[in-house]
Amino acid sequence: MNTLVKKYRFSLIIGIIALALLSVSQFSKLTINPSFDDYIPTNVGNRAYLNQLDSIFGGSEKIMLILTKDSNIINQQTYDRMVRLSEELQKLDGVENCLSLIDVIDIKLEDGITELAPIIDKIPTEPKALKELKQKIRSNKIGQRFVASDFSATAIIITKSNESEDGVLIPAIQEVIEQTPGQEKIYIGGLSYIRHAIKSYIKKDLFTLLPAALILMVFMLYFSFREWKGVLLPFAIVILSILFSFGFMALMGWGISLISVLLPIMLIAIANDYSIHLINAYQEKLAVSPQLSMKAIAVEISRELRKPIVITALTTIGGMLGLLSHQMKPAAQLGVLASVGIGLALLMSLLLVPVLLTFYQKPNTIPAENKKPLLIDKILNRFAFWVASYPKSVIASFLGIALISIAGLFLLKVDTNVESYFIGKSDIRQGIELVNEKFGGSQYISLLFEGDVLSPETLTRLENYTKQIEQLPEAGHVISPSTFFKELSKGMYTPEEVGYLALPASKAEAEQSLEIFTMGGYEDQIAQFIDYNYEHTRILVSLNDGSNQAGKSLLKSLHQITQNDPQLVCIAGPGLSKIQIADMVIEGQVASLLLALAIIFVLLSIIFKSFAAGAKGSLPLVVSTLYLFGMMGFVNIHLDIVTALLSSIMIGVGIDYTIHFLWRYKTEYAVSHNSKIAITQTLKTTGKGIVFNAFSVFVGFSALIFSSFAPLRFFGLLVVISIFSCLISALLLIPALTTITKPKFLESNVN
Amino acid sequence: MKKIIILLCLTFSLFSASATDTMEAKKLFEHSTQKLSLQNIRLVLDLETFDGKGNCKTKELTVSYAQFDDERKVLIELLAPENVMGTKIVTTDYPDKKGIIEIYMPATGRVQKIRANQRNLKIIGTEIPIEQFKSAIDKDFEFTFLEKTDLNDTHCQKIKIQSPEEKGYRIAFVSIDKEQLMSIEQYDIKGKLVGVTEFSNYIEVANSNAKFFPQMILVKNLKSGKSSDLKVRQVNHLSQVNSDDFILTPTQS
Secondary structure (H helix, E strand, O other), X not given: OHXXXXXXXXXXXXXXXXXXXXXXXXXXXXXXOOOOHHHOOOOOHHHHHHHHHHHHHOOOOEEEEEEEOOOOOOOHHHHHHHHHHHHHHHOOOOEEEEEOHHHOEEEEEEOOEEEEEEOOOOOOOOHHHHHHHHHHHHHOOOHHHHEOOOOOEEEEEEEEOOOOOHHHHHHHHXXXXXXXXXXXXXXXXXXXXXXHHHHHHHHHHHHHHHHHHHHHHHHHHHHHHOOOHHHHHHHHHHHHHHHHHHHHHHHHOOOEOOHHHHHHHHHHHHOOHHHHHHHHHHHHHHHHOOOOOHHHHHHHHHHHHHHHHHHHHHHHHHHHHHHHHXXXXXXXXXXXXXXXXXXXXXXXXXXXXXXXXXXXXXXXXXXXOOOOOOHHHHHHHHHHHHHHHOHHHHHHHHHHHHHHHHHXXXXXXXXXXXXXHEOOOOHHHHHHHHHHXXXXXXXXXXXXXXXXXXXXXXXXXXXXXXXXXXOOOOEEEEEOHHHHHHHHHOOOOOOOOOOOOOOOOOHHHHHHHHHHHHHOOOHHHHHOOEOOOOOEEEEEEEEOOOOHHHHHHHHHHHHHHOOOOOOEEEEEOHHHHHHHHHHHHHHHHHHHHHHHHHHHHHHHHHHOOOHHHHHHHHXXXXXXXXXXXXXXXXXXXXXXXXXXXHHHHHHHHHHHHHHHHHHHHHHHHHHHOOHHHHHHHHHHHHHHHHHHXXXXXXXXXHHHHHOOEHHHHHHHHHHHHHHHHHHHHHHHHHHHHHHHHOOHHHHOOOX | OHHHHHHHHHHHHHHHHHHHHHHHHHHHHHHHHHOEOOOOEEEXXXXXXXXXXXXXXXXXXXXXXXXEOOEEEXXXXXXXOHHHOOOEEEEEEOOOOOOEEEEEEXXXXXXXXXXXXXXXXXXXXXXXXXXHHOOOOOOOOEEEEEEEEEEOOEEEEEEEEEOOOOOOEEEEEEEOOOOOEEEEEEEOOOOOEEEEEEEEXXXXXXXXXXXXXXXXEEEEEOOOOOEEEEEEEEEXXXXXXXXXXXXXXXXXX
C-alpha cells in the first residue's frame, strides 16, 4: 500500500477511469427483456407444448382492447369506431387476426335459406329492437366472448403472430387507437401488452430508483461523517461498481430484466459498506493521532481493515453466489453481477479509497467526538444486560418465534403471475381487472387433440369436455369445435329437426360444413380451433383469474376431465408458463438457500478454523430465513420471481453482522478473559458499527418503495425486515449463545 | 392575358390527355378480360392450397359458368378428396339483389340455400375470390396507365385500377402484344402489396369465339401467407347450356 500511495496513485486512478469509460462504452449493447418465459427451457413442459401449438395454430397470444363507456356500449358511435379500429388493426404487421363483435356471425335458417350474416351491422334506434339485439348477442355463444354481460364494455381480440415483437406491435396498436378517437375509454390487456408495460416500467424504475437511492445514500453518509470526503469516496466506489457491473452485463450479452433493476440498489446498499468502515477508521485515526499525515493514515487504515473487510466481502459474495443455483437465468445472472460489483467495490475500497484520501489536505479542525450517549448506545447497553442476565430466555424467545414462523411457512404461496406486478389504479391494472372480470381473462389454455378430430365420436367427447369445463370456477370463456358446429347447425336445420343444435352425424358432414363455412370467407374463425388439414383440434379455455393458484387448479381439473383420452396431445398455454416458472422459483429458492448457507458455513469454518463457528455463525441466518418466510406466509406476501432472491441476499449481507460480532468478541475476550465483559464491550463498540452498517442497507433498499412494481416494493420491505432480523440475531442470539456455550473457537487461545 | 390563355390551353390539353389515357386504360383492361372465356364454359381443375405455414390440401373440382338472362350462375362440384366428393355449389349473381348460394351436401343429402356477402365468397377452399372471375367492369372504376414493364419475359402494360368502394387499389399487368391479363396485384391503402394473382399458359377455348383461358392461376395472399395453385386440366365450351344443370336436387327430404 505504501508503494501504491507513493508511486502509483495516479496510474491507479487513470486505470480505473479508463476501465469505467470502457464499461460505459458497452452500455449501448444493453437491452431490456421483460419476459421471463424466455428463460424457461424450450424443450420441456409448457414451453415445448406451446411451440407445438404455435406450429399448428399460429400465434397463441391474445391482445385485448376493451372499449368501455358509462352508458350502453351497443350504440352507433361505438360500432362505427369498432369497425374503423378493426380495419386499421387488421392491417398491422404482427396481427394474425383481429376479431370483435362485428365479426360474430349470426347463423340462422329463415324461409329455407341459411343466413350467414354479421350479428350486428347497424344499431337499432328503437329501444325494443335494441333489446332484441342485446338478447341475440347474449344468446350467441361466440358473441358472448366479445361483450360484457352488463353491456358496459366490448372487446376487440387480436391474435398476435409469433414473429411480431411487443415493442413494435403495441406502439402500433396504440397509434391506431390514438388516430381513431371516440368517446369510449380503451384499455389494453394481454400478456404482450403487460410485457411491453413492464419494459417501460423497468426503464422508469432504473431512472427513478437509482437517483432516489443515491440521494438517500448521500444524506445518510453526510449525517454519519459530517464531511464531504465521507460522502464522495463511498459514493465514487458505488458509482464505479454500478458502472462496472452494467458494463460486464453488456459484455456478457445479458438482458436487463425486472430482477436486474435490483442490481444498482443492491450495490448502493452493500458496496459502500467497506469504504464506510475505512472512512470511519480514518476519522478515528485523525482523532487519536492528529500528528499523522494523510498518507500515513491511508496506509494504516488499509492495513488494519484489510482482513475484516475481505472476510465480510467474501461472505457477502458467497451469499450472492447462492443465486447461481437458480434455474431462472436472470436470478443466477444477478448473483454473478452482484458478486462482480461487490468484488470490485472491495478492491476499490482497499486500493482507491486510501489513494484518494492522500489527495486531501488534513482538516484544520478534527471532528469532535460526540460524548453524549445516543439512543442506540442505550439500546445496546440494554441488550448487553439481557444477554448477560437472561441468556436462556433470549434463546428461548428466538426459538419460540422460529416455531411460530414454521407455521407461517405452510401459508406461503407462490405467485409468478405478471398481472400482479402492477399497483394501484393505473390504466394497466384497470385493464387487467376489466379483462379478467368482464371478459373471462386474456390468458388462454389450449387442450390439443390429434387424429380423427372430425369424427362424431371425437366431437361428442369434446362436447362433454366443454360442458364440464364450462362449470369450472376458474374457466372464463370456452371456445370449442363442438360449440362451433352446434352454432352452425342453427343455419342448417329448423328447431324442429333432429340436427338442430346437434353435432355433425358423420365425419363427411363435418368436413363439408367446414368447407362451406370457409367458402363464406370465415376461415379465420375456424382456424382458431381446427387446423388446416383437420388433423388437430383444440378447446381454448381462458383463465378468469391470472393467479398461479387459479392456473394450477384449472390445469388439474382439465387433466382430470381429459384423463385417459387417447387423442389428447397436451394441455398448454401462455398463461401456464407461470406455473413452470413457479416450480423453478421454488426449486431455485431452496437450492440457493442451501448453497448460500453451505458457502457461509465453509467460509466461517475457515475464518475461525472451527466447524462449530460455521454452525453457530449460520444459526442467525437460519432463524432469520424462518422469520422471513413465516412472516410472508402470515401477511400473505407471495413468493415470486423477485422475492425468491431474498434469502441469498439476506444471507450475503446479514452474515457480516455475525462476523463483526464474533471477530470483536474474540479480541475483547483475549483482553478481559470474561465473556460478559467481552460481550458488553463488543456490543458497545462494534455493535454500534453493525447497527450503522445495517441502517445503510435499510436506506439503500428503502428506495425500492418508489418502484412501479409490486414485487420490488415488497422486496424492499422484506429486505429491511430480514436484515433487521439478522441484525437482532447478531446482537442478541449470538451473544446469548456465546454466553451459554463459551465456544472454543472464540476463547481457546486464552484457555 | 396571353399567359392566361396559354395556361388555360395547357390545362385543357393536359386534362384531355389524362381523360384519353383513362379511357384507353379502361379499354385495354376490358379487352383483356373480354378475351377470357368466362361464360358458358366448364373447367376441370386440380387445386393445391397452402396455408401460411406451408400445409397443403389438394382438391379436384369442376367449375361451370353460365349466363341466363340477367342471372349469372357458377356451378362448382368437388370430385376429390373423398370426404367432400359430390359436394355441389351453385352461386347465382343478380345485377340488382343479393346473391344466393345453394349447396348440396352429400353427407346430409340436403340442399342448403345460403345468403352471404358475395364479396367474401371464395372458390371453395381457396384464396380465389369468386368475384375474380367477373367479366363485367364496374363503371365507377378508375383506370390509369402506369409504366410498361416485363413480367415473366412478357412485355406488359401496367394499369392502376381504383374502385370507389375499396380503400386500396389494384395494378393489372396486360400483355401488350396479345392483350392478355397476366397478373393482378392488390395493394392496401398504404400502398403495400398484399396479394398477387398470376395467370399464365393461356389456351384458346374451342368453339368460344377466340376466347382464352389461363391453364395456370396462382393466387397469393401476402398478408396471411396463404396461396392457391390452380391448374386447369380441361376447358370445354358449353354450346348448349341447360338451366336444369344448375339446379341442385336433394336426395333426402
